[in-house]
Amino acid sequence: MGVDSVGSVEEIARRAKAASRVLATLPTGIKNGALKAMAQALPAHLPEILAANAQDMQAARAKGISDSLLDRLMLDEARVGAMSEALMEVAALPDPIGEVVKGWKVPNGLLINQVRVPMGVVGVVYEARPNVTVDATALAIKAGNAVILRGGSLAMASNLALTKIISEAAEKAGAPPASIQALPTADRESVDQLMKLDRYIDLLVPRGGKDLIKNVVANSTVPVLWAGAGNCHIYVHADADFDMAEEITINAKVQRPSVCNAAETLLVHRDLAGSLLPRLVSSLQAHGVTVHGCPTTQALPGVIPAVEEDWYTEYLGLEIAVKVVDSLGEAIDHINKYGTLHSEAIITKDYEAAKTFMAQIDSAAVYVNASTRFTDGAEFGMGAEIGISTQKLHARGPMGLTALTSKKYVIFGSGQVR
Amino acid sequence: MGVDSVGSVEEIARRAKAASRVLATLPTGIKNGALKAMAQALPAHLPEILAANAQDMQAARAKGISDSLLDRLMLDEARVGAMSEALMEVAALPDPIGEVVKGWKVPNGLLINQVRVPMGVVGVVYEARPNVTVDATALAIKAGNAVILRGGSLAMASNLALTKIISEAAEKAGAPPASIQALPTADRESVDQLMKLDRYIDLLVPRGGKDLIKNVVANSTVPVLWAGAGNCHIYVHADADFDMAEEITINAKVQRPSVCNAAETLLVHRDLAGSLLPRLVSSLQAHGVTVHGCPTTQALPGVIPAVEEDWYTEYLGLEIAVKVVDSLGEAIDHINKYGTLHSEAIITKDYEAAKTFMAQIDSAAVYVNASTRFTDGAEFGMGAEIGISTQKLHARGPMGLTALTSKKYVIFGSGQVR
Numbered sequence: 001m002g003v004d005s006v007g008s009v010e011e012i013a014r015r016a017k018a019a020s021r022v023l024a025t026l027p028t029g030i031k032n033g034a035l036k037a038m039a040q041a042l043p044a045h046l047p048e049i050l051a052a053n054a055q056d057m058q059a060a061r062a063k064g065i066s067d068s069l070l071d072r073l074m075l076d077e078a079r080v081g082a083m084s085e086a087l088m089e090v091a092a093l094p095d096p097i098g099e100v101v102k103g104w105k106v107p108n109g110l111l112i113n114q115v116r117v118p119m120g121v122v123g124v125v126y127e128a129r130p131n132v133t134v135d136a137t138a139l140a141i142k143a144g145n146a147v148i149l150r151g152g153s154l155a156m157a158s159n160l161a162l163t164k165i166i167s168e169a170a171e172k173a174g175a176p177p178a179s180i181q182a183l184p185t186a187d188r189e190s191v192d193q194l195m196k197l198d199r200y201i202d203l204l205v206p207r208g209g210k211d212l213i214k215n216v217v218a219n220s221t222v223p224v225l226w227a228g229a230g231n232c233h234i235y236v237h238a239d240a241d242f243d244m245a246e247e248i249t250i251n252a253k254v255q256r257p258s259v260c261n262a263a264e265t266l267l268v269h270r271d272l273a274g275s276l277l278p279r280l281v282s283s284l285q286a287h288g289v290t291v292h293g294c295p296t297t298q299a300l301p302g303v304i305p306a307v308e309e310d311w312y313t314e315y316l317g318l319e320i321a322v323k324v325v326d327s328l329g330e331a332i333d334h335i336n337k338y339g340t341l342h343s344e345a346i347i348t349k350d351y352e353a354a355k356t357f358m359a360q361i362d363s364a365a366v367y368v369n370a371s372t373r374f375t376d377g378a379e380f381g382m383g384a385e386i387g388i389s390t391q392k393l394h395a396r397g398p399m400g401l402t403a404l405t406s407k408k409y410v411i412f413g414s415g416q417v418r
Numbered sequence: 419m420g421v422d423s424v425g426s427v428e429e430i431a432r433r434a435k436a437a438s439r440v441l442a443t444l445p446t447g448i449k450n451g452a453l454k455a456m457a458q459a460l461p462a463h464l465p466e467i468l469a470a471n472a473q474d475m476q477a478a479r480a481k482g483i484s485d486s487l488l489d490r491l492m493l494d495e496a497r498v499g500a501m502s503e504a505l506m507e508v509a510a511l512p513d514p515i516g517e518v519v520k521g522w523k524v525p526n527g528l529l530i531n532q533v534r535v536p537m538g539v540v541g542v543v544y545e546a547r548p549n550v551t552v553d554a555t556a557l558a559i560k561a562g563n564a565v566i567l568r569g570g571s572l573a574m575a576s577n578l579a580l581t582k583i584i585s586e587a588a589e590k591a592g593a594p595p596a597s598i599q600a601l602p603t604a605d606r607e608s609v610d611q612l613m614k615l616d617r618y619i620d621l622l623v624p625r626g627g628k629d630l631i632k633n634v635v636a637n638s639t640v641p642v643l644w645a646g647a648g649n650c651h652i653y654v655h656a657d658a659d660f661d662m663a664e665e666i667t668i669n670a671k672v673q674r675p676s677v678c679n680a681a682e683t684l685l686v687h688r689d690l691a692g693s694l695l696p697r698l699v700s701s702l703q704a705h706g707v708t709v710h711g712c713p714t715t716q717a718l719p720g721v722i723p724a725v726e727e728d729w730y731t732e733y734l735g736l737e738i739a740v741k742v743v744d745s746l747g748e749a750i751d752h753i754n755k756y757g758t759l760h761s762e763a764i765i766t767k768d769y770e771a772a773k774t775f776m777a778q779i780d781s782a783a784v785y786v787n788a789s790t791r792f793t794d795g796a797e798f799g800m801g802a803e804i805g806i807s808t809q810k811l812h813a814r815g816p817m818g819l820t821a822l823t824s825k826k827y828v829i830f831g832s833g834q835v836r
Contacts, residue, residue, distance in 0.1 A: 414787055417666055
């Protein structure tokens with residue numbers, strides 16, 4: 001799939017729009033058939049995929065790319081198998097398209113239905129994770145959209161190989177041509193072009209680091225749906241159960257520290273400064289966590305002083321900022337000021353405190369007595385997700401299939417005029 | 419409310435964010451009380467409003483502003499009364515905030531509720547219609563949002579007078595300070611600043627012409643909700659009832675040609691070229707409509723040849739483009755190519771044709787046997803609207819109160835960890 005055979009970014013977008021017209025009314029059975037065909041095609045083309053990936057890996061190693069990035073880039077039989085499974089899981093989800101979301105009759109007799117429809121053409125801009133190529137395609141196709149994939153340059157060979165395999169499989173199973181396309185280049189210019197093609201592209205989903213998202217949000221004329229950072233908080237209220245507070249704090253910080261729903265700041269009510277606070281800090285330290293503390297917390301052994309910047313920081317590793325607060329109100333103000341509106345939890349036995357926290361915290365997910373780690377499509381029972389939105393428009397929290405859909409009104413009349 | 423007393427655009431936004439925290443949990447009664455207080459305050463301050471408006475009108479006349487713009491700018495007792503009524507109507511609407519949109523329990527016992535919440539801070543950028551100041555504020559406050567108003571320079575004195583009156587009334591009735599603020603200047607720079615304050619502003623609503631919307635969409639880092647142009651179509655299928663086709667065509671074109679849901683193009687099936695087409699064209703002409711026709715239509719008396727640009731044009735006046743098409747499919751392709759995805763209607767007796775049209779037309783509102791003029795918040799029974807969205811993200815079609823809301827998850831646990 002070279003530059004010559006597919007043409008310009010605009011031409012790719014134009015072809016995607018044409019495909020989206022057909023995809024929009026494709027029966028569920030054909031869409032699921034395409035997903036299953038993709039799931040079968042991947043292991044059947046394993047040598048091809050691994051060869052392309054070896055090429056990417058070699059080039060990345062030559063560039064001195066970090067081990068963690070190499071690990072994200074690397075494909076093996078198990079990881080290709082996982083992509084296949086993801087496709088089968090999406091095939092098993094109910095088809096969101098065609099749902100009558102609302103319907104009512106107005107006095108003049110018009111029957112108004114609000115119906116769920118595909119978005120149209122979805123562009124996905126991502127970095128060096130080849131699995132996004134398949135995961136994003138699965139959700140886009142199931143929701144009746146054409147997809148344009150623009151992965152990072154490091155994974156170029158892998159992404160093009162995967163795209164070729166799944167797009168051919170989908171087409172054989174009845175999806176229209178150009179349902180699944182990858183941009184042939186990963187230069188900055190191709191993203192710049194994609195972001196301005198609002199005539200053809202209905203939604204752009206940037207998946208990756210802050211700079212990628214910032215660039216897309218600032219420059220896109222295509223509407224954007226992004227998955228933001230997670231500076232998540234645990235607030236332990238004065239009356240919290242000590243065991244529960246410790247278990248949730250450790251789980252939220254330690255179980256998988258590299259993900260966006262892991263906790264980054266612990267707030268503890270001042271009444272617990274002499275009792276639970278030392279226990280929580282030493283338990284975190286015993287789990288290998290570096291503690292950045294407020295003045296009160298700094299009095300405890302091994303605690304590094306927290307600076308202003310720490311309260312804003314998403315460590316994504318075994319570090320945490322700890323602050324003692326005087327009240328529930330101070331905790332809420334701190335979270336709304338420093339947080340990223342992702343996921344926050346209160347640990348309390350107090351009904352009113354729980355109610356106030358739920359009402360006043362302005363985040364996508366607000367927990368009472370549970371770990372922030374549950375903010376996840378699968379944990380929410382939605383099936384696959386394309387990320388966790390921290391924006392307030394359209395989709396907020398785990399974004400499943402419906403995040404890639406729109407709604408339209410269909411109105412049944414019998415000659416009504418105004 | 420001069421520059422000195424309110425400070426910079428950023429300071430206004432920061433104050434709005436603080437107000438939004440309080441507004442988010444304000445009881446329905448207080449919000450409605452604030453709306454009613456505003457409704458009473460307007461007629462009570464009529465001389466002040468008319469004096470400010472006279473100032474704007476005088477300056478506008480001195481600038482040689484067109485009569486139609488002057489008419490939009492002009493306020494009198496009746497128009498101020500209409501603003502008051504609009505406030506009372508919004509007060510009477512159900513409060514959208516707090517609605518549990520969905521709720522379910524997952525196997526580990528977590529109870530997940532998806533709850534409707536305010537957007538936060540809503541910025542409205544508009545042109546020379548002072549009534550937008552009041553209408554937009556009414557919807558924003560009812561949905562629990564703080565609002566920042568940036569009207570056009572022509573209406574500056576009117577807008578500042580209106581804002582002062584309604585914000586003071588709201589505050590006396592229990593709304594927090596800075597719930598309703600106007601930018602003190604109407605220069606381009608103030609909009610540029612507003613568009614970049616995503617740290618404080620959650621949603622920007624541009625209301626006005628194409629250039630205004632294009633500028634905001636291209637440059638805003640704040641999520642945008644816009645009301646686009648309406649190049650609406652009527653397609654008359656081969657088997658249409660002649661009387662119904664004529665009545666709907668005339669209504670959609672003539673009843674109020676200056677609005678976005680008026681028809682701009684008429685498509686007629688070729689089977690009707692010798693029968694209904696001449697009748698429709700002469701009826702349109704009898705209503706004062708200039709007809710731009712395709713080659714077949716040009717054969718009729720008084721028809722001007724349509725050029726390619728006509729199919730893209732939103733005339734917003736007594737002009738229409740008329741094209742004869744060979745099939746339903748050609749009509750659908752024409753609409754999806756040239757339309758603005760606003761409102762389209764098919765006139766037919768055929769069940770399958772209606773079904774195909776509804777499924778394949780990619781517009782916010784698709785009608786069978788009714789005028790496109792019904793795409794309107796009040797006609798849809800939603801009450802007041804802030805415009806008709808032709809974007810696919812978040813809100814599509816008439817945007818009522820819920821367009822100014824977001825949703826968040828609140829999760830009730832009992833110590834769950836992963």
